[in-house]
Structure formats: C-alpha cells, structure tokens
Amino acid sequence: MKRINESGFGFAEALQAAQQSLDKNKNVLRDYLEARGPGSEEPILFDSESLAILAYKGAIEAVRERYWTTTFLSSGFWCSLNESVLGANLRLLADRERTGASVRRLFLLPVPAGEELQRLQDERMLLRKQQDVEGLARFDQKFANLAENVHELIRHGCDIRIAHGAEQLHPALPAELAFEPGDTEIAIYDNWRFDLFQGGRSGTIESVCGYTPATARFEQNRDRVVEYFERLWAKSQPIGEFLERIRKLIEYSSTRIEYDTSWLVRYDHALPREDEALKVAEFSSVQVELTRLARWGKVRRFLDVGTCTARYPLALREAVRADGDIMAIDNDMDCVRFSQEKVQRESGNDARFKIKCHDFRSTELPSEQKFDLITCMMGTLSHFEHAPWEGHRPPEDALQRAIENFARLLDEEGVLFFTVWTEKACQELRLLGIYTDEDRQRLARTSITRQELQRRLEAAGLRVSTPLLLQDRMDLYRCEWPRP
Ligand SMILES: C[S@@+](CC[C@H](N)C(=O)[O-])C[C@H]1O[C@@H](n2cnc3c(N)ncnc32)[C@H](O)[C@@H]1O
Incomplete structure (x- = not known):
C-alpha cells in the first residue's frame, strides 16, 4: 500500500477501504467454517x-x-x-x-x-x-x-x-x-x-x-x-x-386530446361567438330543467364528469344544498389543478367542493356514494371510444363502461344530464373552434347515432327523455331510473 501511495495518484485510501471490506467478508466466512x-x-x-x-x-x-x-x-x-x-x-x-x-x-x-x-x-x-x-x-x-x-x-x-x-x-x-x-x-x-x-x-x-x-x-x-x-x-x-x-x-x-392551460383559458374566456352561445344555451337548458323538476336548491350530491374548468360545479353551486357535496372529476391533471385554483378563487372556503383526478372509463368509481345530480357536458361523452355494436349486448368499450358508471352512481331519485355532438356536427366538423383540426377529426370519429346511444343507455337500465337539440350541433340528454 505504501508503494501505491507513492504513485501519488490518490488511489491508496480507496484501495485500502476495498481491501478491508473484502477481508472483513472473508473473515466472516472463514470464522464460520472454522467454528461452524x-x-x-x-x-x-x-x-x-x-x-x-x-x-x-x-x-x-x-x-x-x-x-x-x-x-x-x-x-x-x-x-x-x-x-x-x-x-x-x-x-x-x-x-x-x-x-x-x-x-x-x-x-x-x-x-x-x-x-x-x-x-x-x-x-x-x-x-x-x-x-x-x-x-x-x-x-x-x-x-x-x-x-x-x-x-x-x-x-x-x-x-x-x-x-x-x-x-x-x-x-x-x-x-x-x-x-x-x-x-x-x-x-x-x-x-x-x-x-x-x-x-x-x-x-x-x-x-x-x-x-x-x-x-x-x-x-x-x-x-x-x-x-x-x-x-x-x-x-x-x-x-x-x-x-x-x-x-x-x-x-x-x-x-387522447390534450388540454393545456392556454386551451383552458380560451375555453373560459375567448371562444368564438357561436361556441360561446352554445355553452350558454347548454347551461341555461340544464338550469331550466332543474327548476322545472323542482330540484334547484335541493340537490344533495352533485357529480360533474370531465369538469375541465369546473364550469358546471361553480355555475350549479346554488342548485346544491348548503350541507351538500359537489364532486368534480377529470383525468387530465392540468384540468384538475386549473379547476381547483378556480374554485378556490371563486368560492373561497366552500367546503362542499371536491375536485379530483379520475379516469371515468375505468371500472373503479370516483365515489362509493351515489349522486342525485350527475352532469357530463359539452360533448365529454364523445371522448369515450366505442366499438361497433354487433351482438345482442352492447360492446364492453369505454363508452359503455362510462354509461354503466353513470347508472352505478345515479341515486334512485337522481337525474343525469349530458350532451353529445350530433352526427351532423361531426360530419361538418362543427365542433368547438378552439380544437385543432386533428382533434376535431378525432372527436368526429367517435360520433354515434341517436338510436345506438338510446339502446346503450337502456341496456344500462336508464330511462331516456327525447334529447333537446342545441344549435343543430349538440343533443342534450336527460336520464333517470324508470318509475315503477
Ligand atoms: C370538452 S371538455 C369538458 C367541458 C366541461 N364539461 C364543460 O362543460 O365546461 C372535456 C373534458 O373531459 C375530460 N376527459 C376526457 N376523457 C376523460 C376521462 N376518461 N375521464 C375523465 N375526464 C375525461 C377532458 O380532460 C376534458 O377536461
């Protein structure tokens, strides 16, 4: 070691430590062999x-x-x-x-x-x-x-x-x-x-x-x-x-379509006029329906699926009881963070809100409890891929899983609202103007006929009212459990 040290390259200490460590291991084994x-x-x-x-x-x-x-x-x-x-x-x-x-x-x-x-x-x-x-x-x-x-x-x-x-x-x-x-x-x-x-x-x-x-x-x-x-x-x-x-x-x-922060800001504040009008028409139709059904102010538990910028949770908070719950989910972390900050800003310490990251296509549910109001708006359902319906039962695809999740989460007295882009809007690619061309085409490919959607909802046991056509571009659906 002394000779190595004389080389002056600075390895001596490291070599010595390695030698000691090896000797230690060897001694453990030797002592064992000698003493058994x-x-x-x-x-x-x-x-x-x-x-x-x-x-x-x-x-x-x-x-x-x-x-x-x-x-x-x-x-x-x-x-x-x-x-x-x-x-x-x-x-x-x-x-x-x-x-x-x-x-x-x-x-x-x-x-x-x-x-x-x-x-x-x-x-x-x-x-x-x-x-x-x-x-x-x-x-x-x-x-x-x-x-x-x-x-x-x-x-x-x-x-x-x-x-x-x-x-x-x-x-x-x-x-x-x-x-x-x-x-x-x-x-x-x-x-x-x-x-x-x-x-x-x-x-x-x-x-x-x-x-x-x-x-x-x-x-x-x-x-x-x-x-x-x-x-x-x-x-x-x-x-x-x-x-x-x-x-x-x-x-x-x-x-999947990516929602980055600049898309979210544009969705909230800078949509083309026609799209902004669609947003307003969609929301006021839901508001009118809830009032007509005498649910406004009486909702106990509200779930918004694909919340994006928490537009519905915030706009419908007056429909929910003061001791109620408002849960919003999205599977894009940017949407979740954006919504959490917005809710914090606009509703302060309102303890009813809970916003979390959850993929609604999975079989796991976002909550163990049921909801008496569920919304899934502005064509979010069009994000769930679906396979062609061939047999007697609907295919086990993401769309059907989402529909079955609605049914599993909807309270006996509950009401579900959602919108989908119409076949015509998909053919003419008249979807939100702030989507890229590629995203519009992607969404248009998930277009589904009214008849098939109706059959899929009925296969999950839900009763569907005649959809309301908005701007010739979107169908607004209302679903409940069949009355006995
Ligand atoms: C068009 S935006 C919804 C806008 C919002 N519902 C509204 O009406 O203002 C679609 C949203 O669905 C979310 N989304 C897409 N696939 C989803 C999934 N599998 N689970 C949960 N959220 C999903 C997207 O991240 C996006 O925020």
Whole structure:
C-alpha cells in the first residue's frame, strides 16, 4: 500500500477501504467454517453494483427449493434488457423442472394498482404535453422491456405478481435489518441465505447485505423475512392484467386530446361567438330543467364528469344544498389543478367542493356514494371510444363502461344530464373552434347515432327523455331510473 501511495495518484485510501471490506467478508466466512457457528454480527456486504450482481448470480445458481424475491417497478433490471440478470433467472427456471423449486417474484407498488396506473397515465400525458419526444420514447421503451422480461420469465414458469402496502409490514421486521420503505428489496434463497438490496428507489443496486448462518440470529431473521414475503404474497394479484392496463394507457394517452392551460383559458374566456352561445344555451337548458323538476336548491350530491374548468360545479353551486357535496372529476391533471385554483378563487372556503383526478372509463368509481345530480357536458361523452355494436349486448368499450358508471352512481331519485355532438356536427366538423383540426377529426370519429346511444343507455337500465337539440350541433340528454 505504501508503494501505491507513492504513485501519488490518490488511489491508496480507496484501495485500502476495498481491501478491508473484502477481508472483513472473508473473515466472516472463514470464522464460520472454522467454528461452524455464527461468528459475526454483520452480514456480508458488497457496496458495488457489479459485485452485488455476481453475489446474487452465485446464489441463484445454487438454489434448489425456493427463490423468492421482491422488486420495484422502477428496477433498472426489469425495465432494461439486462441479459446477464435475465439469463441467470432463466437458468434457474430451466433447472426448476428438475428441482421443482418455487420461483416467485413480487413487484411492490407504492399505492394500490388503480392509483399507480393513474399516476403513470398522468406522467405520460405530461411528457406528451411538453412534447418531450425522448422522454416519451424512454417511458414506452421501459414498459415494453418490462413486459418482454416478465412474459419471458412467466413462460419459463416464474410466478410473478404485484402487491402494495409493504410498508405496513415493516414494523414486524427485525429493526437490525433496517428496511427502508420504497428502497429495500429482498431475495430469499432456499433456507441458507437471504439478501437485502438497497437502491430500489433509484432503480439501481447500491449495495447488498447477504445474511447466512455465518451471521448472528440468522434463522430468526430469515423466518421473519419469509413471513413478510408470505403475507405480501397472500394479498397479491398476478401481474398480467396490470401490464395489459399499462399497454392500454400508453395507447390511450398517445391519442387522447390534450388540454393545456392556454386551451383552458380560451375555453373560459375567448371562444368564438357561436361556441360561446352554445355553452350558454347548454347551461341555461340544464338550469331550466332543474327548476322545472323542482330540484334547484335541493340537490344533495352533485357529480360533474370531465369538469375541465369546473364550469358546471361553480355555475350549479346554488342548485346544491348548503350541507351538500359537489364532486368534480377529470383525468387530465392540468384540468384538475386549473379547476381547483378556480374554485378556490371563486368560492373561497366552500367546503362542499371536491375536485379530483379520475379516469371515468375505468371500472373503479370516483365515489362509493351515489349522486342525485350527475352532469357530463359539452360533448365529454364523445371522448369515450366505442366499438361497433354487433351482438345482442352492447360492446364492453369505454363508452359503455362510462354509461354503466353513470347508472352505478345515479341515486334512485337522481337525474343525469349530458350532451353529445350530433352526427351532423361531426360530419361538418362543427365542433368547438378552439380544437385543432386533428382533434376535431378525432372527436368526429367517435360520433354515434341517436338510436345506438338510446339502446346503450337502456341496456344500462336508464330511462331516456327525447334529447333537446342545441344549435343543430349538440343533443342534450336527460336520464333517470324508470318509475315503477
Ligand atoms: C370538452 S371538455 C369538458 C367541458 C366541461 N364539461 C364543460 O362543460 O365546461 C372535456 C373534458 O373531459 C375530460 N376527459 C376526457 N376523457 C376523460 C376521462 N376518461 N375521464 C375523465 N375526464 C375525461 C377532458 O380532460 C376534458 O377536461
């Protein structure tokens, strides 16, 4: 070391530390072999990624009965095509046919799957709005790689699932293992070793601590780690549907209409005259209907779907009781933020308002309670894709899911209003003037006949009144539950 120091290049201290660390690991193993008992309070530690991978590959090659592991979606290995890690896993799986080993991989999500998917959709929509071409390509490639790796492992017999809520189980783990939420990943090899990897948060392996019978309290600690894994596994779901939903959200967010802040400001304050008149006509028709039905001032719970700039929640707040609730949803985070700020500005501390990000095409509902007023205005329903109706039942597409969600959320005495662009407006592309040509064409493609829409609403059990034609461009529908 003295000679190295003389070189004057400044490596001596680093080399000395690496040497000490290696000696320490060697001594732990040597003491164990000599005494055949745990001689060390410390695990075997490697704080370089390449050594951690070698240590990991060495262990899985020796597995005969069980290889159970947790990982994060952000893991650099499963989102890139890392041949050496994938290869080691595939060799283990090939051996599995002979050994019958149980091979399980659990992806840990920070929140329930639905929320994680919404977060991924927001992230991708933001990249698209920022026209971040490279960011989009990286996002898509990451999930294409993940799907490819996962399918390859599943094809070879690996059981792969997703779960969330790992942090709630951390208090039951021994404190000396120092589990870090969102960062520590585990691997359990048969009964003779388990590893704790650090670095999941950044998608890398920063270090690995390997626990073996050479470490004090190995059996107790291993049993607690196994129990932690089993409890997570018991509440997990197969990964297949989750990956399919990621594929669909990438497809959806590649084509959906983007609402950036300047569009929202123009929608509120600078529409062409004809469009402004349509907005006014649509709103006053709803207002008149609510008054005619004696609902004005009596609404208990109001939901606005595709709220955009919170126009309806604000304009209809007088229709809702002082102790009522006003919920507005949109699946575009810019619309949600814009609406939240506007509501705060215009209604101060009115506690009735709740504005949240939610995709109405999903089967999950935005609320567990029902509503006695639901609105979905200015052609928002035309944003939900639909397939041609061929059989006896309506197709299971986004439009039908949205219609069924209306039915699931509508109170027995409730009333639902929505507007759709007419077939004629779609043919003549007379949609909002502030949409781009491409968006107008996209919306026009979702045009639906009155008859089909009526059949779809009836298939969901709703009673539909004759639609009111606005400016020859929009149909205003009112739906309720059939009276007994
Ligand atoms: C034409 S704007 C609606 C205008 C608003 N309802 C009004 O009348 O002033 C359409 C809105 O629907 C939202 N949207 C589109 N698809 C959605 C979905 N799947 N779930 C929730 N909101 C959606 C868009 O982000 C956009 O804010």
